[in-house]
Amino acid sequence: MSDSLHLIDFHRNCFTITADGNGEHKTFLIPSNNGKEPNKVRLFCSCSKKGYARCENAQKLQEIYTSCFKETGHLSPTNDFEKSFFYLLIEPVTRFLTDSVFSIKVIQSENQVTVINQQKREFFRYYSAEDDCERLISRISPAALSRFTLMNMAAEFVLSEQERTLLALGHKTGRQVIEDGFWYRLAYHCYREYDVKDCRIEPVIDKNSGAFSLHLSIAGKLKLSADIPPPAVPFILQVLMNNKMADGLQVNKDETELYFRIWKKENEVCIGPVVKGIKDSPVDIDSRFIYGSYLYIPEYNRYFVLSYPSLKLAATGLCTVRKVKKEEFSSFLEKEEERLSFESQSGSEGTVALDLFANSQARGFGRVLHPVFIESFDRIELKLIDMVEKDCILSVSYCAGNLAVSLAEIIDQKKKKNRFILTDNGIIDLASEKISSALIMAKGLKGGEITLSKAALLQLRGTSLSTRIHGEEKLVSRIREMLEFKPLKSIEPFKGLKCTLREYQKLSVQWLFFLYDNHFGGLLCDEMGLGKTIQIITFLLGIREQRSFEGAFLVVCPTSVISHWEKLLKMFTPSLKVMIYHTSGRESLLNESYDLLLTSYGILRNDYLKLAGINFDVAVFDEVHQLKNKETLSFQAAVGINARMKIGLTGTPVQNRVSDLKSLFDLVLPGLLGRESIQDEQYLNLLEQGNTVETHRLKRMISPFIMRRLKETVLKELPEKIEDIRSCKLSDEQQLIYNAAVKERGGSIIEQLKSSDSPIPYMHIFALFSFLKQVCDHPALAAGKPEAYELYSSGKWDLFTELLDESLESGQKVVVFSQFVGMVEIIGHYLQKRGVGYVSLTGSSKKRERIIQRFAEDNQCRVFVGSLMAGGVGIDLVAGSVVIHYDRWWNFAREDQATDRVHRIGQKSVVQVFKLMTEGTLEEQVDRVIERKRSLSQQTLVEDSPDTLKIFSREELVELLSGSTEFAN
Ligand SMILES: [Zn+2]
Known part of the structure; x- marks a missing residue:
């Protein structure tokens, strides 16, 4: 029976019988109605004109069909075949290789058949010299009467309508292409010839070429070997495992990532793929052993499954050892950064598919295992x-x-x-x-x-x-x-210093010496109130006493603070010989001897050529932030000054504005930030665009040369309240008005006071004093035109705006008091114009509560301006930490009460109190007289009236008037 079974073949559900020798009968059988009625079949034969009943071939075919297929229930043999192990095993290959029967070459030798593909590569071997070998050859041979040819003809009976139409147009469906192929026929042959139970199937890898082949043996005898295209390998191994045909096959369950190792070799650098093998030790991999997503590692005789991203990576050609020339290594890495970065596994299959098109922006070298x-x-x-x-x-x-x-x-x-x-x-x-x-x-x-x-x-x-x-x-x-920022030579105590420095001030003096000894410059940027001026003059005194000092010191400051400098120098370092270089006819002063030349920026611009000709030892630029614009004449004049060391002072937190800093450092430490390759403008652009590396580098470069402390950080060393009397000078305009008033009205009053018989003219004196104080404050106030303040000039006003700006820049809220309502108005106009949020409070203000609340709670409200009478009592202004008394009251108690609105329970910062005073005027005289009467002045004088003057004796009033007259002249 089994012999006769070998005579027939089938294609889909059309059966055929091996033709007779001369091809007279080519016979086909198709079960009717899909085999549901077993006795009904349709028969065709090439001899059909004689009628099938007379064709022996047809009868034989029907007989074998009936006895074998019908009875064993194989009504649809193709269905059975396509579910069989052999079909499942070989099907994956057909996805990658078609190897048409028409393109292969079959070579037969004594007991072996070899098949060669179109590329002339041998890929299949069959070891047998028996009948089955003949049948195999017949099934894969397109010769005239071969089994293949008959099956091909059978195919024509069972084409679908669609296939028939396509074929008429010259097309084949994918199924037809596969059915015509070698691999399909091979699977069919195995299905027909072998029982799976008898077979042993073994995957074999050639250690040299990496070629993967399947060996099939029966009873220990090798029957066939077929080379499998690498991408089909994972599917085939899967089929073997699913069917428990994979003895000794080891596949790691977890997915593996592809990594790289980099090493030098002579003049080349190699980049080779590795995986983390057992215990994470890197194992070199060989692209010859990559089969689709499976990677075979011979050392372990084990397969690893690559993750999807690694698989994608392997597909880009990085899975073989790449060699680059040493000098090209860096650019190679840079180019490959995206691929060598670690892209983590995508989630579901859906996202995997999408991911193929994703434009990844990955960065880094997470896939490089070694070196780090x-x-x-x-x-x-x-x-x-x-x-x-x-x-x-x-x-x-x-x-x-x-x-x-x-x-x-x-x-x-x-x-x-x-x-x-x-x-x-x-x-x-x-x-x-x-x-x-x-x-x-x-x-x-x-x-x-x-x-x-x-x-x-x-x-x-x-x-x-x-x-x-x-x-x-x-x-x-x-x-x-x-x-460590230590001076080169130690510093001894300063003999000529008439005050005691706080610890943080000593620290900065030491730092200044360090800069000086090493030929550096720097910026001292302590917050206002920490005594920058004292630190600098102590340092200058120290240089004078303890270093071989060459040339004098130069201090340049805004006109409004010249008096302040002068006062502190006189008070704390009287041994320094100070020359004020600020008046007309000053030129000759340069020929005299002096230790320190004090001047203003205005004079620096005017007398630039003269000053540039002098070799100074140290040049100090106060309020140096005013020089941040390099285009200005002031900046250029400052740069032109010759000095061993230049120091800038400012309380403004310039370090937050790197581009400003750049110009300031170009002044005090030229060359530090100079860059040869980058034009200044480009460099500044980099900084302004917030380039973090450059900004960081710049900040680091300058950090040794900049010192800034905040009141907060040195709080322990500070009293809770710092009082500072800031003096200024009258402007030329003020001086004229002041002198005229004293001359016209003061003379007769003095006459009257000197004759002890006459009553003291308190009313007249009070009116004159009041007028003179207004002139000191602001000529616009004396003229009764607060809104036109910009048309007048005032030394005190300049000093005030300087202090106000500095306080606001450092983020503090400011409280300003004046005894004149008109002055409160002027300040209000000014703040409004500058766009600074403020509130003002005078005797005529309504809704006092709301005004005070706004100052306390609104961050945008930066300034409180009040008249001393209205704002000085009964309210709480602890949001402020700077108090400016624009003018002096007749007694201290009143001033202190006002200050205490700010410096009281609830205040968390050090309170900085400034009292402004104009030198050479009544203000200074009153201060001096009151100082003597301190105990008296403790009495609270509620009203601002001529009675206030009764605390002064006749002689004191003469002194007040004549003193100021004297100064005024
Ligand atoms: Zn026939």
């Missing part, structure tokens, strides 16, 4: 070679663990625009923010040695990396002291 990427250093090693006046010559190495790279190398690579440096212990990424900001700027480079200015060396402090210094002991200790 170095994105920050942990220390800097310096080898000091020499030190000349302003420069150090050294070799600098940046280190991270075992890795060390010289600054010279880094600079060299940066010049070549290389982002990466490959060392044995890591790959340095120069673009990483931490590294980039740790780099310091070098002045010159020669044979691995670097020349750094001392100023640039101080950048090291700001890198926050620990610094180890090697070299000759003497040089090393000098550098250490410098890095």
Whole structure:
């Protein structure tokens, strides 16, 4: 029976019988009605004209069909075949290879059949010399009467309508193409010839070529071997496992990621793929052993399944060892950054499909296992070679663990625009923010040695990396002291200093000495109220006493604060010989001897050429933020001054505005921030666009040369209330009005006072005093035109606006008192024009509560302006921390009461109190007389009236009037 079974073949549900020798009968059988009625079949034969009943071939076919297929229930044999193990095993190959029967070549030798594909590559071997071998050859041969040909003809009986139409147009469906193929026929052959239970199927990998083949053997005898295209391998292994045909096959369940390893080889750098094998140790992989998503590792005789992203990566050609020339390595890495970054596994299959088209923006080198990427250093090693006046010559190495790279190398690579440096212990990424900001700027480079200015060396402090210094002991200790901001020579106590400095003030004086000794300049930016002026004059006195001082000091400040400087210099450092260079006819003063020349920015601009011809030792620029615009004449004049050291003073927090800082440093420490390769403007643009690396670098560069303390941070050293009497001078205009009033009205009053018989004319004196005080405040006030304040000039006004600006810039709220309602109005007009939020309170104000509440709660309300009578009692102004008394009251008690509106329970900051006073006027005289009568003045005088004057004796009133007359002249 089984022999006769071998005579027939089927295609879909059309049966055929192996033709007779001459091809007279080509016979086909199709079960009727899909085999539901077993006895009804349709028969066709090429001899059909004689009638099927007479065709022996047809009868034989029907007989075998009936006895074998019908009875065994194989009514639809193709269905059975396409569910069979062999079909499932071989089907995956047909997805990747068609190998049409018409394109292959079959070579038969004594007991072996070999099949060669169109590319002339042998891919199939069959080891048998028996009948089954004949049948195989017949099934895969398109020869005239072969089984293949008959089955092909059978196919024509069972085409669907659609297939028939397509075929008429010259097309085949995918199913037809597969059915015509070698692999389909091979599966069919195995299905017909072997019982799965007898077979052993074994995947075999060629260790040299990586070729994957399946071996089929029966009873220990190899029957066939077929080479499998790599992408089909995972499917085939899956079929073997599903059917428990995979003895000894090991596949890791977890997905594996593809990584890379980088190593040097002579003049090349190699990048090779690895996976984390057992215990995470990297295993080199060989692209020959990648089969679709499966990766075979011979050492472990085990398959690993690549994750989807890794698979995508492998498909881009990175799965073989790439070699690049050393000098091209950096640009190679940069180009490959996206691919070498770690892209995590996508979620569901749906997203995987979408992901194929996603434009990933991944960055980093998460897929590089070795060597590590170095994105920050942990220390800097310096080898000091020499030190000349302003420069150090050294070799600098940046280190991270075992890795060390010289600054010279880094600079060299940066010049070549290389982002990466490959060392044995890591790959340095120069673009990483931490590294980039740790780099310091070098002045010159020669044979691995670097020349750094001392100023640039101080950048090291700001890198926050620990610094180890090697070299000759003497040089090393000098550098250490410098890095610790110590002066080169110790500082002794100052003999000529008439005050005691607070600790933080001593610290800044030491810092100033450090700058001086090392030929640096700097910015002292302490918040207002911390005594910048005292610190500077102490420092200047110290230079005079303890250093070989060459040339005089120059102090340039706004006109409004000249008096303040003058007063402090006189009071605290009387041994310094001060020359005020501010009046007309001043030129001759330059020929006299002096230690310190005090002048204003106006004079600096005017007398620029004369001043530029002098060699100063130290030049101090007060309120230096006014010089931030490089285009101004003031800036250029300041730059033109010759001085060993230049210092800027400001209470404005300039360090938050890097571009302003740049110009200030160009003044006090030229060259520190100069960059040869980048034009100033471009550099500023970088900063203004918020380039963090550049901003960070700039801040670090300047940090040694800038000192700013806030009241908050030195709070412990400060009293709760700092009182400061700030003096100023009358403007020329004020002086004229003042003199005229004293002359016209003062003379007769003095006459009257001197004759003891006459009553004291309190009314007249009070009226004159009141007028003179208004002139000191603001000529617009005396003229009764508060709204036209801009048309007049006032020394006190200039000083006031200076202090107000500084306070507002430092974020504090300000409380201003004046005894004149008109002055309150002027300040109101001014604040309105400047767009500064404020409230004002005078005797005529309504809704006092609301005004006070707004100052307390509204952050935009920055200033409270009140008349002393209305605002000085019974209210709470603790939101303010700066109090300015625009003018003086007749007694201290009244002033103190007003101050206490701010300095009281609820106040959390140090309260800074400024009392403004005009030198050489009644204001100064009153101050002096009142100081003598301090106990008397403690009485509370409620009203501002001529009676107030009764606290003065006749003689004192004469002194007040004549004194001011004298000053006025
Ligand atoms: Zn026939």
